[in-house]
Every structure is written in structure tokens, then in C-alpha cells.
Amino acid sequence: MVVAQVTAWFGSDPVVNGLIGGVIIAFFNLLGASLVFVWRDPSERAMDGALGFAAGVMLAASFTSLIIPGIETYSDGNPIPVLVGIALGALFLDRADVLVPHAHFLLTGRRRADAAHPSTDLPVDDERLSGVILFILAITLHNMPEGLAVGVGFGSGDIGTAIPLMLAIGIQNIPEGLAVSVAAINAGLDKRFYAAFAGVRSGLVEIPLAVLGAYAVQSVSALLPYAMGFAAGAMLFVISDEIVPETHTKGYERIATLGTIFGTIVMLYLDISLG
Template sequence: MESFYVWSIVISSFCTTLGALPVLFIRHLSHRGKDSLLAFTAGIMVAASTYGLIPSALKLSNVYVLIIGILIGTCVLLFLEITVPHQDLDNANHQHHNGSVFLFLVAMSLHNLPEGLSVGMSYASAYEDLGPLVSFAIGLQNLPEGFLVALYVLLQNISRIKAVLYASITGVIECCAGLIGVYFGESFTSIIPYGLAFSAGAMLFVVYKELIPESHGDGNERVSTVSFILGFIVMIVLTHALR
């Protein structure tokens, strides 16, 4: 495993911590601001899946492998959604919420597993330009995610420092998943397209199940839609710039 891969995975995961740092200074985030961040993140993730992960999985295998991988990723996230108690991000701005911080962090950590795997698997693939692309995409969407996780924890009467720390822990879990993805990708080349398709399915599930509905939950549909499209376009531009 090259040190470049390790540092790229670490930096991508560390973006969660960077995104959480503003809670040390910002005391209020409007519903419109939160919804815009969620929608922009959704656009980035959809573009990363459709222009990065899915085409690469097809190049390495075939449409049947792609479908199987996407369905497995979707089913795994669906299973976790049903069986693991958690609080969705749309509750992040509501104080005095009775949900468990621990369960919320567990849920977010589980969401970060496929993101880390997607980075690791992309570096293990035969396409040299895929790893930096996916790593950058995941790192970029980790910024608002880290902020919202830290904000939720902060609003549960937990100190700002601990809020940043807890958000960082979810990033560490993603980093570990990325290293595992590289390890298995290098050891078992045949599972790389499944891993890429799995990650795409998991990311699309998160986008449609959580990010898009939550970004429309406070009456900011138009702003959120524009933010989604902007995020999608930004990721497409970056995709072509990095190739």
C-alpha cells in the first residue's frame, strides 16, 4: 500500500473534523443554510456515484455485477436503517431532543463505512485517476456532514470541544474503512467492482432516503433544488478536471 493512498484516505476522513470546527464559533444555523448544505452534499454524492463509481465498476466487470453490488449496498443500508435506532439529521437543529447521542453517532458511523470503503476500493482499482476523484468527492461532502453531526451533539448540552471530538470519531471510522477497502482491493481484485457498486448503492440510498427529504423539510425546496444542481455540476467539473 503506497503512502500516498494512506495520506489521501486520512485527509479525506479528516475533512469531517474540519467541517465540525465551525461549531466552536457559530452559534446559529438557519434552516435554509442547513438545507442548502444537505442538498449541495447530495448533488456531490450523486455525481460521484454516477460519474465515478458506477462507470468504473462497469469498466472492471459487467452490468450484472453492477446491479448486484448496488442492490447489496442498498439492502445493507436499508437493513441498518430498520434495525439500528438512530436520529436523522433533520433533528440536528432541535434542542431538548430525547434521542440518544450514542445511537446518533452509531448511525452516522455506519453511514460512513461505505464512504470509506468507496475511497479505499477506488485506490485499489486499476484506474489511477479514480482514487483521487472519489477521495476528493467524499472529503468534500464530509465537510457539511461533520458540521451537522457536531451541531447535533452540541445541542444536546454537550461541550463544543466534545462535539468536535465526537464528529471526528465518525471520520476515524471512515478512515479505517478506507484502509480496509485498500487492503481487500489489493488482495482480492475480483471484489473491487462489487465494492465500487456497493458504495454507489449505499451513497444513493443515503441521498434519496435522508439528504433530499431532509433538505426539503423546512419549506426550502427551491433553494435546496438549486443547491443540489450546483453540487452536481461542481462534481462533474471536478471529475473532468482531475482526469
């Protein structure tokens, strides 16, 4: 029913659907970034749990919506193209991290306004602001495979698989968007609007990449299993190299782990109920 409704609304053109998917996941990033207006000072415990949830969603989506369909449906059971794609995706993120040094989810060393004046602006710290800029670049870089994954999903023509993948990536964009905004506030940016804008900006890269992914696999169908593997490998790299280490350094690893398990459950449910 969901697939039929989406087709009725937007048609069946994979590139158009890729564009719509990119807009939707960017909207989820906007939603997460805007949470700082109502959730002004999320605790490290809450952020670790939320980012753990995002990791669980990405982990399950990598396999159920990219790796397994790539092998079984688009490679006729031959795992080599998808495995090559996974290796290339991980290598791309690894090399990119050399150019944009690790700027983890900047919740360490957080500075709080005085409890009696929770809305008081903090002075801008140039060193921390530089770190935030690196952080936004890093998150933007990590948003790239997510946008690509959605585009590739719709480009495959299998809307039943693409929709849960889109929703999964959109859901996990919420804590990522919030993390960017919190990082900007911790650096002392004087308006929450600018902090939220920083979060939105890091997600906008997903829209053109979703279109590019859909167009590329439509134009050269042989690229599809490689592209699916590439997106999955990049997301797996982000999970292992960034999210897990960061959420296990401040004493809330149990919460982060439970968040990861819950995120995996949510993604599996979406995949089965909507796929």
C-alpha cells in the same frame, strides 16, 4: 499533473494511497465538525442547502467514479457485477437502518440560546441526547461506504479516478461533520469541543475502511466491480432515504435542490479536471 504529484509524494502502492485518502476525508470531517467554533448557530436554511450540496456531490460521484468505471473498465462492459453490488450496498444500509433507527439530521426542533447570550450553554436534555447518540451512530454507519469507496477507488490502481472521488467525499463530509456538531449542541452538550469531537469521531471509521477497501480489491481483484457497486449503492441509499427527505421537510426544499445541483456540478468539474 495531479496524479504525477500524488505518486511522487506517496508512491503507487494502492493500500498506502487508500490510507492517505482515508486520512484526508476524515480531515474534511474534522474541518466540518470544527466549524461550530466560528459558525455557532447555522440556520436550518443554510444546513439544508449544505446537506443538499453534499447529496449532489455524492450522487455524481456514485456514477462518475464508481458505477460507470466499474462497468466500463473493471467488468469489461458487463454491468451485472456492479448492479449486484449496488443492490447489496442498498440492502446493507436498509438493514443497518433497522438496527440503528432513522436518526435524521437533527435540525428539526432545534433549540437556541437566548439571543442576548448566544454562547450560553443549554441544559442537557436526556431524551435529545439519546437521539444525538443514535444520530452519531447513523452518520458513522453512513460514513462507512464513503470510506470504503475511497479505498476501492485507490485499490483499483486508477489514481486519476480515485483523486476526484476522494475530494468529492471529503467535501461532502464538511456539512455532515457540521451537522453532527450542531446536533450535539442542540442536545445541550456543555462545550463546543465535545460537539466537535462527536463530529470527528463519526468520521474516523472512514480511515480503516479505506484501507480495508484498498486491500480487499488488491487481494481479490474480482471483487472490484462488486465493491464499487456496493459503495455506490450505499451512498445512493443515504441520499434518497436520509438527506433528501430531511432537507425537504422544513420549507427550504428549493435551497436544498439548488444545493444538490451545485454539488453535482462541482463533482462533475472535479471528475473532468482531475480525472
